[in-house]
Amino acid sequence: MHTRRNFLKKSALGASALAFGSSFSELLAATVQDGVRGVVPGVLGGLPRRFIFIRKSNGIRPDEVALPSFNSTQARLDKQKEPFEVDLDRHDLPEWLQALAPYKKNLGILQGLSSKMSENGHWSYSSVLGAFKSGRNSLSGIKRATIDFELAKLFPSPFGHVELSLTGNYSSWRTGIVPGYSAPAPHQRNYCYADPMTAYNELFKAVIDPDAVGSGNAMLRFLQNDEAYKSQVLAGYEKQKLSTHIAALEELQARNKKLSRMSGKIENHMPTIDSIHRDGGPNASTPEKQEAMTDILVAALATGLTNVVTYTIDELSTPIKGLPGNETDHISIHEIGHNGGYSGVSADHIREKIRFGHVHQVKTIADKLKAIPEGKGTMFDNTMIMYFPENGEGHHSKGTEAPFIVLGGDNCAVDLLGRYVRLPYHATEGHKTIGNWYTTLLNAHGNPIEHYGDFDLDMSRKRLHQAGAIKQFLG
Known part of the structure; x- marks a missing residue:
């Protein structure tokens, strides 16, 4: 695996490696709009902003994100789902998030968002990134372009948007180019690269x-x-x-x-793909697949092929093979969602080990981007990484909570980093939905949309205000 880990060290990492030709510069600046408050879409200080959406299955239970060093008052507020916030530099992270401890000032933990207006249960399909009900993966249910595509419009690139997916049918991996989960427009489904070798061949x-x-x-x-x-x-x-x-x-x-x-610029950041990933990589372990996709993801950003990546790091059908401590097991994520253990290891422990692997990849992405100079800083300075459950707060989620882990660089336009923030609980005064969060992302990066996504029916019945951005995050 060392060949992939070292690919950036072998690349030309100087600022000149990221200086694209005039055609790309014109493309980058092509969406300057009049009357947009805050920032200019396409170019911010001459540099694009980048967004990485990492979707995970099986939910994230809110107590798994709670800080172990809360005092009694904070722990009570968190358990009762009352709003409060604390600075992360004064607290310990949960064990599965410890890898991100060096990034505390760049880390935001957002609790209390709801996603009831999207699909929940086992799968969210396209709906979690579009804040709408879509039915059982129905094309006719795709109501709008998903948030990743809306952000890609603000920061154009040759590919516009790249979608990666590590899924399968419980026993074998999906391979090739397959229907994705993001949506470029109403009633349209994106495509995605389902294995590292296909992504490598097509992107580069x-x-x-x-x-x-x-x-x-x-x-x-x-x-x-x-x-x-x-x-x-x-x-x-x-x-x-x-x-x-x-x-x-x-x-x-x-x-x-x-x-x-x-092609010359692409060559500077070409990843190296191990032979185990040839022909779709049927024998590759899950960690090996994830490491390869991480290298593809970073290279796609470093070359300027895209500024937005959506990565389904797993779903309920993803084969989990080669998990540390359960190397010989073929683990079903669905089974552990129903409290099924493997080789004497409990379901909760396996769920945590899966999250450990995910967070390791998040840190690897941040580390690699931080190693690439850009402007007066690095590529990480201009990047937001969002790790979140595609289906809310549990295996059989209802969407009352959808925790987001956000890692952002020093130029992050959203004022969340360095804090653990719990917002008011679902259907109470001041509650915020994923639609409010996505509106915040768009407003902070140049799209003045009044509200992105559908409204929450419970909030509407109670006549609670729910439109617009989360103003405390707009600074």
């Missing part, structure tokens, strides 16, 4: 195989096959809603031409 094709850029690559085949399928099984309104994928084929070819002009 301009360097790996220049002759293939602009021709019939795997992405073109995926979109063409997807369109052919839809033309056979859909009719009327459904078919009309999805016809825009045809235009995506032409956009993809135009993007690939841009990539060929960026």
Whole structure:
């Protein structure tokens, strides 16, 4: 694994390595708008902002995020879900978050958000990033572009948005290019890279195989096959809603031409993929898959191919293989959600070990970005990493709470870092939803939208105010 861990050390990490040609600079500045308060979309101090959304399955139970060093008053408020906040530098982190202790001033723990307006239960599908009810993975239920795509519009890049996913069917991994969970527009589902080798080949094709850029690559085949399928099984309104994928084929070819002009810059940050990941990597362990995807993710940002990445680090069907302490077990996340243990290790302990692995990857992303100079600082200064449960507060979630772990650089536009913040509980005065959180992200980065996402029905019935950003985070 050392070849991947050292790839950034072998790269040209000087500021010149991130100085793109005029075509990319024009693209970056293409969304300057009049009348937008705060910041200019596309360029902030000449540098883009970056966002990484890391989705996990099986929920995050709020008490798993509570700080072990709370005093009696703080512990009581937290247990009773009353609003309060504390500085992280005065407290210890939960054991599974200890890897982020060196980043305390850049860490925000946000408790009390609800997600009842999205799908909960076992899966959220596209809805958790769009703050809407979508039904059982229904295309017709995709109500709007998800928040990751909205942020990508503010900070354009050749790929616009990259989605990665480590999922499967409990016993084997998904591979290739497959339907994703993010959404570029209503009634449209994004595609995603389901294994490190496919992501490597498609994202860095301009360097790996220049002759293939602009021709019939795997992405073109995926979109063409997807369109052919839809033309056979859909009719009327459904078919009309999805016809825009045809235009995506032409956009993809135009993007690939841009990539060929960026090949020199891409080469500077090419990751190295171990041979175990060839042909989809069926024998790779879960930690090996996660490490490879982390390297892909960092390289995609470092090369400027994208400024927004959404990463489903696991879902209930993800095969968990090679977990430290349970190396010989093939663990079902769904089974541990029903308190099933393995090899004498309890479900709670295994859940924690899975989170340990996730947080290790979060820290690795931050460390790698911090090692890349940018402007007067590093790439990490201009990045927000958000780790959160796709389905709320538990295995069978109701969406009353959706904890967010936020790691942001020194130029973070959201005033949350360095604190543990518990907001008022669901359906009480002052409560905030994921829609309020996403509105905050958009407002802080140049989109003045009044409110992003659907309203909470319980809040509406009680006539509680729920529109807009979380003002305390806007500074």
